[in-house]
Amino acid sequence: FAKKSGRNTYAFYNDALTVEANNKLRLAVELRQCVQNEELELFYQPQVDLVTGNIIGVEALLRWHHPERGVLSPFHFIDVAEERSIIHDITQWVVETGCRQLKQWQDAGLMVSLAVNISPRNLADITFTQVVAEALEKTGADPRFLELEITENTLIENQASALKVLEQLREKGVGIAIDDFGTGYSSMAYLKRYPISKLKIDRHFIKDIQSEAPDEEEVAIVSAMIAMADSLGMGVVAEGIETTHQQAILRELGCTFGQGFLYSRPVPADEIAELFGIDESL
């Protein structure tokens, strides 16, 4: 009996693998078309000053309007895009679309920065500086209000090219933020070597301080990250703030900026314009 069930399990497992491989392949084929089929959209989520409550910037978050499966978060397709090099086209679209939006906000007199997420594969590409430079030039957006979000592992995986690209972009005034800070493998030495302007504390650490009586150690970890950013002269953002309780602790710890569902979910461009109180048709 055991043997029989074992064989069935094996067959099932094998089929599941084939199904998964096929799904991936199909997704890759569809992904290749997504830019030219105009299926991508940027949603925006505000970053606020934790003291004044003012919106100081927004993060652009990618959405794919899949023809059959509805709106997909990057969790469902960025890995496939990276494996097949489709990420280059996608990132180019994201940077250009984000810069065009930034320019509109700048023309409306808003002093907000715009952050876009960059994949590891993009920083392996030494010509990536050019992609960003062209988007800035084409749209006329002010580079000092553009920020690129990269993860710690992106730096480690592409040491030489990443350093060069980031230094070139920093010289143009573009900001560099470390996303999901605390989840990767970087060391203090890494953070010093790269021209980083901001740390974004990963939301798992913020989640840990949400109970009424948070663990002292959990608070201490967040506090240490804030102190580190301060002493390295970097800005610091807490990701994933969902409660006023978390907000209060972060304020007390001296965290400057925050982002999360407490302020707003990621929303389409016209809704963020409403949050700013400007005419969306601008």
Ligand code: C2E
């Ligand atoms: P991320 O850059 O760390 O973005 C934050 C993610 O957390 C977003 O998920 C956002 O919707 C979610 N989030 C924000 N506030 C809260 C909160 O209070 N609670 C909880 N539970 N979640 C919150 P999203 O939009 O699904 O994006 C997932 C990830 O996909 C991003 O993580 C980023 O790594 C990647 N991504 C997004 N847009 C792009 C893009 O244009 N290019 C690339 N390469 N990656 C992208």
Ligand code: MG
């Ligand atoms: Mg991000």
Ligand code: MG
């Ligand atoms: Mg993040």
Ligand code: MG
């Ligand atoms: Mg994250």
